[in-house]
Amino acid sequence: MAGLATVDVMSTLDRRPRRSRPLVAAQVILAFVVLLYVVELVDTLDRNRLDGYGIRPREVDGLDGIVFAPLLHHGWGHLVANTVPLLVFGFLILLAGVARWAAVTAVVWLVGGVGTWLTGQPHSLHLGASVLAFGWLVYLLLRGIFARDASQIALGAILLFMYGGILYGVLPGQPGISWQGHLFGALGGALAAYHFGASDRVSRRPLPR
Secondary structure, three states: OOOOOOOOOOHHHHHHOOOHHHHHHHHHHHHHHHHHHHHHHHHOOOOHHHHHOOOOOHHHHHOHHHHHHHHHHHHHHHHHHHHHHHHHHHHHHHHHOOOOOHHHHHHHHHHHHHHHHOOOOOOOOOOOHHHHHHHHHHHHHHHHHHOHHHHHHHHHHHHHHHHHHHHHOOOOOOOOOOOHHHHHHHHHHHHHHHHHHHHHHOOOOOOOO
């Protein structure tokens, strides 16, 4: 009878092919956007009933919208308008790792949702992933400043030149636009940039000898 073979598990794991970070980033953000399209398809087939799960400011029944609102959209045009910014900003954040993207997204999602619920117009309904797009963009614009990273500052400057115009969406006065969601999503992105940027700066400090 043949004896049991011994295997160096760590050596075997080290030989496994590893996916590049850009590939993982592309796969994750594409999967997230596909999820949004699937949700919108289900909503369309259900006669837009899912839209009722958006944020209803200062209504107890609207609190669950903090969880669901970024996954819902006012029709296909609304979702299509958000698609490219979500793909670009999400991919760039994911280059720092899935865990970092998830953490930044959680901060933006929560701050954006709670802020909208507290300040939105009475009897209004707020939904859409633009809260994430604004938060992700502001995070990318500011993280290099807090991290004191020249390459990230340069990327932020490029993004400001290319997409800075959309930041006007945080201002009130545009009919049918949830400027509260944009504003508090952006504030969530700024908070995430401050926290994680400072953390990255500290982690790059040389250890004392």
